[in-house]
Amino acid sequence: MSRLVVLTVGVTHSGKSTFAQALEGQMPNSLVIDQDNHADFINTHYRALLPKQGPNRIKYAVTQTIVDYAVNQTSYHLILCNSNRHRHARLKLIDYYRNHGFTTVIVYFDLPDAVLQERVAHSQRSTSIFSKASSFKAVLDRQQAESPDSGVIEPTVGEADHFFVIRNGDDAGDVIRQVAELAAPNFD
Numbered sequence: 001m002s003r004l005v006v007l008t009v010g011v012t013h014s015g016k017s018t019f020a021q022a023l024e025g026q027m028p029n030s031l032v033i034d035q036d037n038h039a040d041f042i043n044t045h046y047r048a049l050l051p052k053q054g055p056n057r058i059k060y061a062v063t064q065t066i067v068d069y070a071v072n073q074t075s076y077h078l079i080l081c082n083s084n085r086h087r088h089a090r091l092k093l094i095d096y097y098r099n100h101g102f103t104t105v106i107v108y109f110d111l112p113d114a115v116l117q118e119r120v121a122h123s124q125r126s127t128s129i130f131s132k133a134s135s136f137k138a139v140l141d142r143q144q145a146e147s148p149d150s151g152v153i154e155p156t157v158g159e160a161d162h163f164f165v166i167r168n169g170d171d172a173g174d175v176i177r178q179v180a181e182l183a184a185p186n187f188d
Helices: 016-026 035-045 057-073 087-099 113-121 136-145 169-183
Strands: 004-009 030-034 077-081 103-109 162-166
Touching: 004 016, 004 087, 004 169, 016 030, 016 077, 016 103, 016 169, 030 035, 030 057, 035 057, 057 077, 087 103, 103 169, 113 136, 162 169
Parallel strands: 004 077, 004 103, 030 077, 103 162
Antiparallel strands: none
């Protein structure tokens, strides 16, 4: 049986972390790799290493090291809990996992803007993951303003072996069940 890699795709507060944790609880032999945890660790212990401008390359390097270890040294199904919104990078990830024998799954969080605005307005999440932003509202505003010219393109059917969309909280349970079933051994 092939291992699964589940890529969550969506803006801040769309439910990616909650979904990933719930899926991990329903899918035996799975592991969540959450880039926010890596950002929190770096911002807490290695803030002096953060770049003054440009992307947070140290965060990406930590994540890649963890991913490489999980891919090559474990038998876990992987749940990638980060935004994965840039199409080029997403397709590169999918190729990486396919080349390592994984079956690929995209779960796209396509919630209404009003729901997202409400969630960030009442967020209790720590802002310790930020290297530059001042609030989750600022992050959401920036993400919602990004254009396709920046490479942020919604995922589509066909990018991965399996594709699911969550448009509201009620969809999550059904998608978790379906993805967990993909990971279940087939004894036919």
